Amino acid sequence: GENVEQHPSTLSVQEGDSAVIKCTYSDSASNYFPWYKQELGKRPQLIIDIRSNVGEKKDQRIAVTLNKTAKHFSLHITETQPEDSAVYFCAASKGAGSYQLTFGKGTKLSVIP
Amino acid sequence: GAGVSQSPSNKVTEKGKDVELRCDPISGHTALYWYRQSLGQGLEFLIYFQGNSAPDKSGLPSDRFSAERTGGSVSTLTIQRTQQEDSAVYLCASSLDAGGAKTQYFGPGTRLLVL
Numbered sequence: 614g615e616n617v618e619q620h621p622s623t624l625s626v627q628e629g630d631s632a633v634i635k636c637t638y639s640d641s642a643s644n645y646f647p648w649y650k651q652e653l654g655k656r657p658q659l660i661i662d663i664r665s666n667v668g669e670k671k672d673q674r675i676a677v678t679l680n681k682t683a684k685h686f687s688l689h690i691t692e693t694q695p696e697d698s699a700v701y702f703c704a705a706s707k708g709a710g711s712y713q714l715t716f717g718k719g720t721k722l723s724v725i726p
Numbered sequence: 727g728a729g730v731s732q733s734p735s736n737k738v739t740e741k742g743k744d745v746e747l748r749c750d751p752i753s754g755h756t757a758l759y760w761y762r763q764s765l766g767q768g769l770e771f772l773i774y775f776q777g778n779s780a781p782d783k784s785g786l787p788s789d790r791f792s793a794e795r796t797g798g799s800v801s802t803l804t805i806q807r808t809q810q811e812d813s814a815v816y817l818c819a820s821s822l823d824a825g826g827a828k829t830q831y832f833g834p835g836t837r838l839l840v841l
Binding site for chain 1: 730757759761766767768769770771774776782785817829830831832833834835
């Protein structure tokens with residue numbers, strides 16, 4: 614089955630700096646890669662996703678890049694703010710005909726004011 | 727509109743007792759998923775429903791775990807003879823359907839503590 618590795622497990626950045634979280638996956642058939650943000654005690658919320666027909670997607674301060682050859686994808690947050698502090702999870706699935714999201718173990722991001 | 731809801735929000739039980747966890751998906755969503763999140767860990771897939779059918783139950787950790795869905799809406803996850811290692815947050819998610827990588831929307835979870 615699919616295996617998703619996520620690094621780093623913890624990340625501290627100064628407010629205004631950029632943060633990068635990286636994930637690798639094992640199943641070359643995976644073609645859908647969402648990122649979820651989970652604040653303490655709250656539900657995971659989708660912040661951005663990417664499908665394998667594109668290499669990069671951007672939404673304001675958040676961007677995701679995908680390298681299908683190397684089987685890795687990354688989340689980039691620019692101009693970080695204290696409210697970006699949370700646990701971020703990457704996930705992978707095979708999309709059509711498949712349903713299961715396989716998650717990484719999460720990255721705890723702390724933005725220091 | 728209303729999001730995914732789950733009840734109870736917290737459940738404390740004694741080892742050996744049975745528990746039932748409930749999930750109400752977003753109206754119109756035909757696919758429903760159960761995940762388990764242990765402390766400091768990622769989300770572990772348990773089972774999913776397309777309508778009332780559960781095509782894949784392989785993620786359930788043992789035969790003490792079962793789930794059902796009726797009327798294509800509400801789902802119940804039942805854990806029999808609970809063990810301390812069952813303590814975790816149980817998250818439910820729903821999506822429009824299970825095909826084409828539809829976005830999964832999560833509920834707030836049920837925090838289960840087995841003493």
